Amino acid sequence: xxxxxxxxxxxxxxxxxxxxxxxxxxxxxxxxxxxxxxxxxxxxxxxxxxxxxxxxxxxxxxxxxxxxxxxxxxxxxxxxxxxxxxxxxxxxxxxxxxxxxxxxxxxxxxxxxxxxxxxxxxxxxxxxxxxxxxxxxxxxxxxxxxxxxxxxxxxxxxxxxxxxxxxxxxxxxxxxxxxxxxxxxxxxxxxxxxxxxxxxxxxxxxxxxxxxxxxxxxxxxxxxxxxxxxxxxxxxxxxxxxxxxxxxxxxxxxxxxxxxxxxxxxxxxxxxxxxxxxxxxxxxxxxxxxxxxxxxxxxxxxxxxxxxxxx
Amino acid sequence: xxxxxxxxxxxxxxxxxxxxxxxxxxxxxxxxxxxxxxxxxxxxxxxxxxxxxxxxxxxxxxxxxxxxxxxxxxxxxxxxxxxxxxxxxxxxxxxxxxxxxxxxxxxxxxxxxxxxxxxxxxxxxxxxxxxxxxxxxxxxxxxxxxxxxxxxxxxxxxxxxxxxxxxxxxxxxxxxxxxxxxxxxxxxxxxxxxxxxxxxxxxxxxxxxxxxxxxxxxxxxxxxxxxxxxxxxxxxxxxxxxxxxxxxxxxxxxxxxxxxxxxxx
Numbered sequence: 080x081x082x083x084x085x086x087x088x089x090x091x092x093x094x095x096x097x098x099x100x101x102x103x104x105x106x107x108x109x110x111x112x113x114x115x116x117x118x119x120x121x122x123x124x125x126x127x128x129x130x131x132x133x134x135x136x137x138x139x140x141x142x143x144x145x146x147x148x149x150x151x152x153x154x155x156x157x158x159x160x161x162x163x164x165x166x167x168x169x170x171x172x173x174x175x176x177x178x179x180x181x182x183x184x185x186x187x188x189x190x191x192x193x194x195x196x197x198x199x200x201x202x203x204x205x206x207x208x209x210x211x212x213x214x215x216x217x218x219x220x221x222x223x224x225x226x227x228x229x230x231x232x233x234x235x236x237x238x239x240x241x242x243x244x245x246x247x248x249x250x251x252x253x254x255x256x257x258x259x260x261x262x263x264x265x266x267x268x269x270x271x272x273x274x275x276x277x278x279x280x281x282x283x284x285x286x287x288x289x290x291x292x293x294x295x296x297x298x299x300x301x302x303x304x305x306x307x308x309x310x311x312x313x314x315x316x317x318x319x320x321x322x323x324x325x326x327x328x329x330x331x332x333x334x335x336x337x338x339x340x341x342x343x344x345x346x347x348x349x350x351x352x353x354x355x356x357x358x359x360x361x362x363x364x365x366x367x368x369x370x371x372x373x374x375x376x377x378x379x380x381x382x383x384x385x386x387x388x389x390x
Numbered sequence: 391x392x393x394x395x396x397x398x399x400x401x402x403x404x405x406x407x408x409x410x411x412x413x414x415x416x417x418x419x420x421x422x423x424x425x426x427x428x429x430x431x432x433x434x435x436x437x438x439x440x441x442x443x444x445x446x447x448x449x450x451x452x453x454x455x456x457x458x459x460x461x462x463x464x465x466x467x468x469x470x471x472x473x474x475x476x477x478x479x480x481x482x483x484x485x486x487x488x489x490x491x492x493x494x495x496x497x498x499x500x501x502x503x504x505x506x507x508x509x510x511x512x513x514x515x516x517x518x519x520x521x522x523x524x525x526x527x528x529x530x531x532x533x534x535x536x537x538x539x540x541x542x543x544x545x546x547x548x549x550x551x552x553x554x555x556x557x558x559x560x561x562x563x564x565x566x567x568x569x570x571x572x573x574x575x576x577x578x579x580x581x582x583x584x585x586x587x588x589x590x591x592x593x594x595x596x597x598x599x600x601x602x603x604x605x606x607x608x609x610x611x612x613x614x615x616x617x618x619x620x621x622x623x624x625x626x627x628x629x630x631x632x633x634x635x636x637x638x639x640x641x642x643x644x645x646x647x648x649x650x651x652x653x654x655x
Contacts (some may be wrong), residue, residue, distance in 0.1 A: 176407075187403060
């Protein structure tokens with residue numbers, strides 16, 4: 080893409096010691112985070128942890144008390160117009176002008192950035208699947224359609240950073256799946272950095288390459304989300320569901336098997352799992368199922384945030 | 391930087407895509423038509439003329455244009471805050487000052503368009519109903535102490551009332567920005583306007599020097615068209631200077647607050 084000036088290795092966005100103090104309360108405390116291109120980065124935290132405030136500061140809706148955000152090398156503080164030029168965003172709900180049609184809304188926002196043709200508007204309308212309804216007034220749209228219109232205005236000017244605040248709010252499962260696939264595609268094929276906030280862990284696990292976890296205004300961890308295939312290559316807890324758990328545990332004593340209600344739990348990698356299975360079958364034990372019990376992000380998240388309520 | 395006029399075009403689009411805007415235009419036109427026709431029908435002794443009806447329409451209906459523009463101004467800023475669209479509007483490669491300026495310009499354009507519609511429609515309609523007449527000056531036509539031609543006099547009346555409108559609309563634009571509540575901006579600016587008119591009438595009877603600097607004493611600029619000086623020996627020049635002072639204050643507060651404010655809706 081022509082206007083991605085930074086090289087692939089360099090982050091598109093750098094949050095540097097971003098701090099927000101309102102009154103005496105420190106809402107965001109020295110947040111430092113890099114967002115690389117071609118990646119979906121999740122921003123995860125319980126409600127009230129400062130996700131939306133951080134996003135508002137990134138797009139200049141709120142002032143930073145301290146620190147700075149660099150987007151494509153430009154400071155949001157000092158060169159706002161340059162910094163925001165390559166950002167597309169939905170902050171909280173995708174509020175549009177309800178008395179205008181979807182198309183008029185897109186036309187409105189397209190006039191604020193140079194070089195967006197009506198052809199490009201048609202293209203994004205097609206992309207988000209609103210072709211049939213684009214000339215209807217926004218007040219007749221469902222929440223899902225508004226969300227898609229919101230995505231359309233955010234990607235219309237081909238941004239290098241796409242920020243979505245709680246994008247799955249109000250979407251049905253099909254809509255969530257569609258959005259998820261689309262965001263991954265944008266990141267992989269167009270090299271866009273996608274920054275998505277959410278308090279829904281399961282959603283983040285499916286959508287993101289990495290998640291940054293925030294709690295009470297502080298960044299507490301950034302971790303890579305592993306795919307199922309990657310997990311299989313590492314040693315993990317594997318549960319064998321069998322008909323005679325006691326026999327299975329005895330048989331697998333050398334694997335330090337533990338007796339569970341439904342069967343035997345062992346720690347094993349991919350190859351070992353296959354061998355254990357053969358052993359069990361060989362001993363005449365019925366194997367009903369083999370499950371990898373990796374610690375879900377949710378468990379890790381709860382551990383880290385001390386089990387504070389999530390929803 | 392990309393064409394600033396596109397921003398004004400956007401603001402105009404948002405004004406004219408509302409049904410309410412067209413109702414405002416319709417109301418003005420209906421008033422002009424009804425008042426003109428009634429004036430003709432009940433003009434028993436033949437004293438009515440193009441100029442007298444035009445002048446009557448202006449003096450009773452211009453207030454309505456002011457109120458309509460105040461309503462639109464409240465929607466223009468506060469409305470974007472209450473609907474949340476302000477967030478999408480501000481995250482574009484434009485400074486907040488320019489976005490606010492585009493709104494302000496669109497607003498003054500709207501008031502100007504309404505004024506022109508009223509001026510032209512009342513002139514044309516009454517020209518048809520009453521004919522041009524043979525009055526050479528405003529004095530002959532309307533009995534005011536002014537020697538301009540009657541049409542030029544009416545134009546001056548409109549221009550001076552438009553200046554008064556700018557003051558009220560700038561005030562409501564400021565209130566709309568300060569409180570981010572359309573209802574409050576409309577209510578408060580109309581209250582200040584009407585209360586000011588009444589209070590300034592009473593206050594002008596007082597013999598204090600500070601009374602001369604009250605905004606409301608200077609909003610009715612067309613009073614200077616008929617005479618050089620009015621109560622308190624005020625002159626047009628003095629009134630305009632006071633208005634400029636208030637104007638700069640309103641504009642400074644509006645832009646300062648809009649630029650500084652965190653958008654947290």
